[in-house]
Amino acid sequence: MSLDTGNGQAVDRDKVVRFHEVSFYFCDLPDDDTGEIEAAGTVNQVFTQLDLELPSGMLSVVGENGIGKSTLLMLAGARLIPTNGRVTLFGRDTNEFAEAHQRPELEEERNRLVSVIYQNMEFETNESIGTLLEAVAEMGNFGGSSDEFLSELRSALELDPVLNKRMQELSKGQLQRAVIAFSLLYGSHLVIMDEPVFALEQPQKERTFEYLLDYSRRSGTSIYYSAHDLDLTQKYSDTMLLLQKNDAPLIGPTSQIYTRDNLEQAFQAPLDTLYRRDYLYREMLMHTLKR
Ligand SMILES: Nc1ncnc2c1ncn2[C@@H]1O[C@H](COP(=O)(O)OP(=O)(O)OP(=O)(O)O)[C@@H](O)[C@H]1O
Ligand SMILES: [Mg+2]
Numbered sequence: 611m612s613l614d615t616g617n618g619q620a621v622d623r624d625k626v627v628r629f630h631e632v633s634f635y636f637c638d639l640p641d642d643d644t645g646e647i648e649a650a651g652t653v654n655q656v657f658t659q660l661d662l663e664l665p666s667g668m669l670s671v672v673g674e675n676g677i678g679k680s681t682l683l684m685l686a687g688a689r690l691i692p693t694n695g696r697v698t699l700f701g702r703d704t705n706e707f708a709e710a711h712q713r714p715e716l717e718e719e720r721n722r723l724v725s726v727i728y729q730n731m732e733f734e735t736n737e738s739i740g741t742l743l744e745a746v747a748e749m750g751n752f753g754g755s756s757d758e759f760l761s762e763l764r765s766a767l768e769l770d771p772v773l774n775k776r777m778q779e780l781s782k783g784q785l786q787r788a789v790i791a792f793s794l795l796y797g798s799h800l801v802i803m804d805e806p807v808f809a810l811e812q813p814q815k816e817r818t819f820e821y822l823l824d825y826s827r828r829s830g831t832s833i834y835y836s837a838h839d840l841d842l843t844q845k846y847s848d849t850m851l852l853l854q855k856n857d858a859p860l861i862g863p864t865s866q867i868y869t870r871d872n873l874e875q876a877f878q879a880p881l882d883t884l885y886r887r888d889y890l891y892r893e894m895l896m897h898t899l900k901r
Contacts (some may be wrong), residue, residue, distance in 0.1 A: 625701060626800055626832050627686045629662040632695035656681045668826045671841035673853030673879050680729055680804050687726045689800040699723055705829040722751055727789050727797040729805045733777040736765040739788050740773035751797035762790040765820040782809035803835040819846035840884060844868045852876050
């Protein structure tokens with residue numbers, strides 16, 4: 611299947627993201643920015659010569675804290691640019707979008723291809739959720755009736771009770787559901803979600819992900835996400851990418867990757883303690899956000 615990527619070229623929709631020998635490091639440059647890595651305060655190398663092909667569909671990124679899930683998702687979503695090597699998104703080098711934050715038309719072009727839900731998001735607006743949803747639906751790119759899709763999302767993401775509220779008035783879980791609705795309404799070909807449901811109660815997480823998987827299959831929209839809830843990543847993904855500390859990542863159909871051996875190897879821990887960690891991680895995030 612092909613689609614217009616914004617520069618008039620039709621490319622293969624299945625070639626969603628490729629990493630070509632990608633290295634990435636964060637570094638705090640000193641004030642007199644000499645541009646030399648050796649002069650940098652701290653250099654944190656997250657990926658070295660990473661080669662990966664990420665397919666269409668629903669993909670979960672799994673791995674221990676600090677392994678690089680968010681960094682990888684931001685590289686795939688053209689929000690971070692590789693230090694070396696390149697990432698292609700529907701065939702386009704993400705380096706083309708390096709200046710997106712300074713050029714609104716480039717930013718929109720990028721966002722049409724890929725939108726991103728960050729691990730922690732803050733909003734400053736006085737508009738109600740209902741008004742914001744309608745505004746995003748109007749600029750949406752999903753094809754078909756925006757009214758129908760909007761009411762489908764309101765029901766699937768249980769947003770009716772909060773339509774008159776402002777972002778600042780929402781609980782963390784309500785905010786997460788609203789943000790998911792915005793991202794789907796915008797209609798990018800790929801939607802990246804970094805820990806999108808950690809604040810939701812378990813049954814609500816399940817309902818949300820059931821909907822996302824169904825939506826991804828119906829619409830052909832690819833959804834890449836990270837979640838610490840291992841059960842969730844197993845149940846709701848076509849493909850799993852498992853990041854490992856001392857080895858290349860494992861990627862493949864979820865049923866093949868999600869095995870006790872692979873998980874214990876990647877996390878260097880027995881499986882039953884991993885489930886306990888899910889819970890602790892959620893508690894920690896909720897606590898941090900309340901402060
Ligand atoms: N802005 C930054 N500056 C410097 N180092 C960073 C920055 N963001 C992340 N890192 C480091 O990069 C590595 C990968 O971080 P990343 O946030 O991608 O991990 P993660 O797998 O998403 O973790 P978590 O499970 O906590 O969400 C970590 O060692 C982290 O300390
Ligand atoms: Mg993260």
